[in-house]
Amino acid sequence: xxxxYFNKLxxxxxxxxxxxxxxxAAKLREGxxxxxxxxxIFNNGDLRRRLLCESSSRPDFYNPDNRVNAEQREQIAITNxxxxxxxxxxxxxxxxxxxxxVSLKRRRTIQRLLxxxxxxxxxxxxxxQEILKASITKKTEQPEFAKLDFHEAFESFNKRIQYYExxxxxxxxxxxxxxxxxxxxxxxxxxxxxxxxxxxxxxxLLVSDWVKNLFLVRHGESYFNLENRIGGDSELTPTGxxxxxxxxxxxKQTNIPNIYSSTKKRTIQTAIxxxxxxxxxxxxxxxxxxxxHAGICEFMSYDEIRREKPxxxxxxxxxxxxYIYPEGEGYVTLKHRVDRGLKKAIYLSGNxxxxxxxxxxxxxxxxxxxFLYRRKEDVPYIYTPQDRYFHIVSTQSKKLFELKRY
Ligand code: F6P
Numbered sequence: 001x002x003x004x005y006f007n008k009l010x011x012x013x014x015x016x017x018x019x020x021x022x023x024x025a026a027k028l029r030e031g032x033x034x035x036x037x038x039x040x041i042f043n044n045g046d047l048r049r050r051l052l053c054e055s056s057s058r059p060d061f062y063n064p065d066n067r068v069n070a071e072q073r074e075q076i077a078i079t080n081x082x083x084x085x086x087x088x089x090x091x092x093x094x095x096x097x098x099x100x101x102v103s104l105k106r107r108r109t110i111q112r113l114l115x116x117x118x119x120x121x122x123x124x125x126x127x128x129q130e131i132l133k134a135s136i137t138k139k140t141e142q143p144e145f146a147k148l149d150f151h152e153a154f155e156s157f158n159k160r161i162q163y164y165e166x167x168x169x170x171x172x173x174x175x176x177x178x179x180x181x182x183x184x185x186x187x188x189x190x191x192x193x194x195x196x197x198x199x200x201x202x203x204x205l206l207v208s209d210w211v212k213n214l215f216l217v218r219h220g221e222s223y224f225n226l227e228n229r230i231g232g233d234s235e236l237t238p239t240g241x242x243x244x245x246x247x248x249x250x251x252k253q254t255n256i257p258n259i260y261s262s263t264k265k266r267t268i269q270t271a272i273x274x275x276x277x278x279x280x281x282x283x284x285x286x287x288x289x290x291x292x293h294a295g296i297c298e299f300m301s302y303d304e305i306r307r308e309k310p311x312x313x314x315x316x317x318x319x320x321x322x323y324i325y326p327e328g329e330g331y332v333t334l335k336h337r338v339d340r341g342l343k344k345a346i347y348l349s350g351n352x353x354x355x356x357x358x359x360x361x362x363x364x365x366x367x368x369x370x371f372l373y374r375r376k377e378d379v380p381y382i383y384t385p386q387d388r389y390f391h392i393v394s395t396q397s398k399k400l401f402e403l404k405r406y
Contacts, residue, residue, distance in 0.1 A: 008088045009197040010114050012097040012107070014123035014171065016164050017157070018135045020182035021124045024206070025098045026351040028122075031205040032198060034397050037093050042080040044073075044099035049144055051076065057144035059159035064167050077106060081113050088117055094197065102168040111174070118194045121177040122206070128183055131344050134284075136161075138348060180206050183347055201396075208396040211346060211371075215256070215356040216390040218364050219266040220244045224299075225386075231291065231298035236269045243387055248273035250406035251356075256281055258349040259356045260341075262289035267358045274356075284348070288341025291360035295328020320380040331362065331380050338366040364390075371401060 011028065013021040022043065029039045048056050052072065055061070061069045077099060084095035101107055101121070111119055126132065139145075140153035148156060171177045171189075176196060179189035185207050192199065220240030224232050236244065251274060259275060261267035263285045271283045297305050297312060306313040316323040324330035342357075349355045359367065365382040368374075371392050374382065385403075393400035 005117060006195040007197060008092070008117040009094050010084060010088070010097065010110075010117055010119040011094060011202075012101050012110050012119055012121050013099065014101045014107070014121050014177075015125065015182075016100060016102060016168065017161050018132055018139060019124040019126050020135075020347060020350075021100075022098055023210075023347075023350045024122065024124055024180065024182055025096045027208075027210045028094075028096060028202060028205055031208075031396050032094055032201060035198070035201055037198060038091060039094040039096065040084075040087050040092055041096045041098050042084045042087075044076050044080055044097075047076050047080060048073070053144075057148075057156065059156045059163065062160045062163040064163060074109075077109070078113070081110060085114060085116070100164055102164055104169040104173075107171075107174060118176055118196055119174070120192075120196055120199075120202070121171055121174050123171055123177065123179045124182040125179060125188065126181065126183045126347070131183060131347055134344065134348055178203070178206060183343055185209065205396050209371075209394040210396075211355075211392060211394040212352070213354045214390075214392040214394075215251070215354065216364055216367055216392060217247060217270070217356060217358045218361060218384050218386050218389075219264075219270040219358055220247075221386055222266040228301045228303065229299060230302070230305075231294040233264050233266075235265050240266070240270070240386075241273075244270045244273045246387075247389070247406050248277045252277050254354055255279060256354040256356050257352050258345070259283045259358065260286050260289060260345045261358045262291065262360060262363065263287050264290055264360070267360065270358050284345075286341045286344060288337045288344065289357065289359045289363050292331070292334050292362040293325070293328040295325035297325055297328070319377075321376045331366065331376075334362060334366055335369075338363055339370065342367055342370060371399075 013025055015021045025041050029041055032039045060066055064070055080097060084097055087095045097110065101110065107121065136154060136157050139157050140150055145153035145156065171179060175193045177191050178187055181188050187207060220243035221237045222240055223234040223237055224230070226237060247270065256278060257280055259271055259281055261271045261283060268285060275281050275283045297309065312325065321331045324333055345355060345357060357367065361384050364384045365379055368382050368390065369379045371394055388403050388405050391400065391402045391404055
């Protein structure tokens with residue numbers, strides 16, 4: 001074995017389309033570059049689009065029985081494998097092959113052609129059907145589907161996935177691999193038989209949060225806020241609209257491609273001015289971000305609850321985190337859905353530098369709790385003003401948490 005065998009690394013992504021492979025590849029590149037390591041990604045999809053344009057977007061292109069196209073895909077893979085090899089032969093240190101690589105045959109080709117340094121396979125798994133559906137919906141917006149309507153593009157992408165499912169074989173014989181739950185950042189399985197360059201950094205990157213810049217905003221003032229009423233679906237007051245306008249103005253120089261609101265009017269309205277002012281922004285309503293449901297107390301003011309439902313008022317005051325409104329929710333039950341919404345938003349944003357969530361008081365407290373590690377009993381009292389936002393960064397190398405005015 002050459003002396004320098006272990007001082008560089010090939011990483012080969014593995015996984016069906018829309019499983020977050022490119023996001024994980026970009027996260028590895030960014031994290032390793034912070035360590036001054038020279039990393040480059042070789043993406044088969046990009047090469048295919050450059051060489052074959054739209055002709056390769058139809059599902060049949062991926063039919064394994066279709067010899068001509070299978071051969072074209074094989075050639076694209078080999079070109080990238082060779083480019084990766086050249087990169088490591090020069091001054092590159094880590095080459096990432098970003099492609100599905102789901103068949104054993106393909107992985108054997110990679111290992112047969114790349115023998116000068118170890119190959120680490122990183123498989124991304126996400127079988128959450130709802131999030132997959134949302135992720136495929138986003139894929140349909142890519143230029144390669146421009147000539148198809150949404151339904152055709154969606155079906156086309158699904159069919160492509162089915163062809164890949166057909167040839168998928170599990171990892172096992174490969175010398176080094178991680179199997180990653182890419183939605184939850186958890187390693188499900190691992191096998192490391194060789195000395196892997198930067199293994200500690202890579203392993204830690206795989207499980208780290210990767211939130212580059214999250215702007216967490218509470219909706220502007222609503223009519224219910226004025227009356228201290230809870231729940232419901234009231235609209236913004238003129239002050240609320242002013243706050244929404246100020247928010248838009250504040251962020252007009254920052255391109256935020258993904259904005260998430262709840263399904264309630266007050267958050268949707270808060271997003272209107274900012275989405276109007278941004279160039280390429282998509283506002284997505286996530287039901288997971290809707291405010292805590294106060295059950296029998298919906299629409300009541302805190303004063304009315306104290307007078308008319310003292311048992312609710314006092315039990316909640318005693319243990320606000322665990323108290324569940326009759327026929328409604330509590331912070332304790334909110335945790336699961338808000339965590340899910342947060343994971344969904346982060347997953348769907350891919351590698352975006354900026355994302356924004358426009359939520360509600362209790363929902364935002366739960367999101368903040370994810371990053372702040374507060375004691376449970378303190379979570380329902382986190383301060384969430386309406387004229388300020390939280391700027392949150394949470395990556396392997398940086399944690400930032402700042403309350404700012406807009
Ligand atoms: O008052 C606004 C509001 O968003 C209500 O809709 C919600 O019930 C409440 O805040 C949550 O805050 P707390 O848990 O402090 O009552």
